[in-house]
Amino acid sequence: MRTVRLEPLTTPGVAWVNLALALALHVLDEAVHGFLSYWNPAAQAIRERLSFVGPPTFSFEVWLTGLILGVILLLALSPLAFRRARPMRPLALALSVLMVLNAGTHFTWSLARGEAVPGTYSSPVLLAAALLLLVAAVRNWKPSNSRRSPDAGPV
Numbered sequence: 001m002r003t004v005r006l007e008p009l010t011t012p013g014v015a016w017v018n019l020a021l022a023l024a025l026h027v028l029d030e031a032v033h034g035f036l037s038y039w040n041p042a043a044q045a046i047r048e049r050l051s052f053v054g055p056p057t058f059s060f061e062v063w064l065t066g067l068i069l070g071v072i073l074l075l076a077l078s079p080l081a082f083r084r085a086r087p088m089r090p091l092a093l094a095l096s097v098l099m100v101l102n103a104g105t106h107f108t109w110s111l112a113r114g115e116a117v118p119g120t121y122s123s124p125v126l127l128a129a130a131l132l133l134l135v136a137a138v139r140n141w142k143p144s145n146s147r148r149s150p151d152a153g154p155v
Helices: 012-032 036-049 060-082 088-113 123-139
Strands: none
Touching (some): 012 088
């Protein structure tokens, strides 16, 4: 039996880009399957019950534009992740935990409703990418002393 090696997937730059791409897939899944038709009524119901706490409701254009810009920002930050820049580590930790919670919420929401809610199909990919980034941030985010990226491979 052949063993799968996860080390290449847990280098910080690779893990960061994989999470950004998994999030892009997740946004596509949510957009195609009508996520806001679930989100907006739930947010409105929470606001009615707890007037001091209120998640926002969105138009499709604003929601999608914001998420696309977020994914672009993550990809724009990827050179810093490949260089293992110190400020990126806490961002990687926070982002990976947030995406684990995001995927878990889709699973939980689907179980509670008895149907797959939009975003559930891509949640396993998002969860896997988030866990790999978490491992990279905890174990492998040691800044490189050289200008060459440790993720770049042999010379």
